[in-house]
Amino acid sequence: MSAVTSDRTAAGSSPAATTTASGGTRQFRLPDLGEGLTESEIVSWRVKVGDVVELNQVIGEVETAKAVVELPSPFAGQVTALLAQPGQVVAVGAPIAEFEVATAAPAPSKSAPAPSAPSAPAPASSAKREPNLVGYGAMPEAAGRPVRKARSWATAGLAAPAPAAATSPAPAAATSPAPAAVTSPERPRSTPPVRKLAKDLGVDLAVVHGTGPHGLVTRDDVLATVGTADVGTTDVGTASTGKPEPAEAAPAGPRSENGRETRIPIQGVRKQTAAAMVASAFTAPHASEFLTVDVTPTMELLAKLKASKAFEAVRLTPMTLAAKAVLVALGRHPSLNARWDEKAQEIIQYHYVNLGFAAATPRGLLVPNVKDAQALDLRGLANAIAGLADSAREGRIAPGDLTGGTITITNIGVFGVDAGTPILNPGEAAILAMGQVRRTPWEHGGQVALREVLTLSLSFDHRLVDGEQASRFLADVGAVLADPGMIVTMV
């Protein structure tokens, strides 16, 4: 196989040539001569100070826990010191001898770089990596555990305390401590079960304020985050508008192995919706109430408005009027337009209404909201809702339109059903579901008549809304829909 003239090595180099590339004093530290030994005993020296030794010349004997072994000199040169006496037990890594190594002859320095040719490592890595002596175990200075960087997360958390939400007119979601966390490479301290919980709820631990020892993120912290609008990053809206979703990379799409079942990867809007619903359902204690109303007057008003010049080309629906009714009722019962801030142990009472409405889109459920809806007249409200609904269906809705909602309406009537128990959009205190407007035999003027009847379903967060406020609110909404003229009694 290999011929006599094999060129695997640089021709002309000799063992002496490898001793060093330059002169000077060199130390020989005691290697780990067995596997995992920490010390060895010097048995004898075969050389004395002043002797000139060759490379690999035996200079002494060492007894380890496993064997008596001869030590070959790692240098060619003069012995200048023997740093341990026979009988002495020396720790692995401690210097045992010193050598004065002659300045290299021309030939050696020439041959020194040559053998590096066959070695594989790339230049890039060799530039920044330094050789280490394997036989010495861990280097003395590097002994002990690796040193961790200071926890930038903890300080960032302190520097950006929870926003004093009650005094802030802007939606608190916008001022979460998230930016500080983004710059921190340190994973927030937590425990595996809590990380699992956060993962399941779609909560990024980096935005959670840890209240445990040393900033430890606890189960309650995660749940509290879910219960607030801080989840901004995880609620239905934002996450479904192009936030990078690493988990989506792996599953390709629905697959069906036998045609009888299809497995669909949970991702995108579905995943975010699920996370939001889980977060909401297991954070806010839901209570629901129902009210069935004869809305014939509202339908008549609707028909009248549609026919009017002022509302030409405006998309008016029963939901538009229901939205108006909600806005009117909220003015009288503001506790339903509020948020429970677990972290701050405060209830945030909004003095504005960002009215959300659920929109079924090809991508799934989206909940855009009309900002400052309380300030809009009916025409403005109708246009705002129609515009957002179109944007949502066409997949071009802005992230800001999906965050910061304060209360939500969901129109399940368009699917031909009457009632349900909706789950709160996370962070909100109430959600109203509209059933279908159905022509129903109904008491009217002391007789049974066919009337346009609608059932309203209200779910509310019982932490901050009691049955009384919820009932009064729902009754007001119903009263307006039963007789729009009642508004004049309310505002």
Place this chain on the structure above:
Amino acid sequence: MSTYQMTAGHGGSPIQLLSPDGVRHPHERYDRFLADIDGRVDGVDATALLASVFEDMVVARRIDAEGTALQRQGQLGLWPPFVGQEAAQIGSAHAIGQEDFIFPSYREIGVAYARGAELSDLVRQWRGNAHSGWDPFALNMAPSQVVIGAQTLHAVGYAMGVLFDGAETAVVTYFGDGATSQGDVNESMVFAASFQAPVVFFCQNNQWAISEPVGVQAHVPIAHRAPGFGIPSVRIDGNDVLACLAATREALERARSGNGPSFIEAVTYRMGPHTTADDPTRYRDANELEDWKEKDPIARFDAYLTSIGVLDDGLRARVAEKADSVAAALREATIHMPDPEPDSLFEHVYSGPQPVLDRQREHFERYRAGLETGIGAGSNPSAEGGH
């Protein structure tokens, strides 16, 4: 069942073509496998062949000595010396074709050298620099196997694959006398025989399984076991490089011609410790080593080559110089071997992307990013004392 009997070396004394005094004895069965090296093939330079075998043996021994010294100097974590086994390793290696595949144990450093391994690759694993030394597909030689005997299973599996492919490749697996007591080796022989796999079991019986002498685990010559599995075997003098070359060539021919596996017991001697962490003086008689030095494989071949005029002082000096230069290059490659990047831990685990591994890599990177200093970065230049 006569075909399953031991086919040679059954008389107790292993087959020998070169006696310890360097005299070549003709052998009816094996001479035909040595026609080229004996100078009986036109156009083949027998002198060059003999010289290359001699050089590889001398260089291999020098590599072994340097590896041992490097370990004593703290440059290698461990080294498994093979001094005394040069004839078995170099002789067999010279018989194996480039397209054949080798599954070695950890001690086949001489085989790897003869196979053309880079010098740095011979020490990489022992420096703790990588999990294995060389690219298996560059050498057609698997990474050295530390799990005793496990490589025989890999070899038989590969050989069964060769059968399915209908290729003419042969497979050789190396192991020691101690490994023959392992279940893996016995199971692999069952499968090799059942499937008539083209594999050569090359057992270097170096007399010691660490501190256990071979007689403790084998009451009959190890080669006697193979016929029980249905595998023809031979017992050869493992310190006779020509016997090792011839027997391996014969077994490879059998494998390539569809006649199934073979078993070779090369009787040799581990003149050094089991590894550098071992002290053989604690368990074996010093006289035994002296006896085996009389049968030294290199001295024997040296005597033979000298007697036929191939080896003179000029060639001897050139070979010695070559050995020294290889040793120097090995030392340089060892001392200046850069530490691997921590991330390289994740390479070559799976053939393609693997989500669990990707996640581990990601966690590891995050862990590293959280440290003040890198892992394994040579932050202590004064420890670099081994020049």
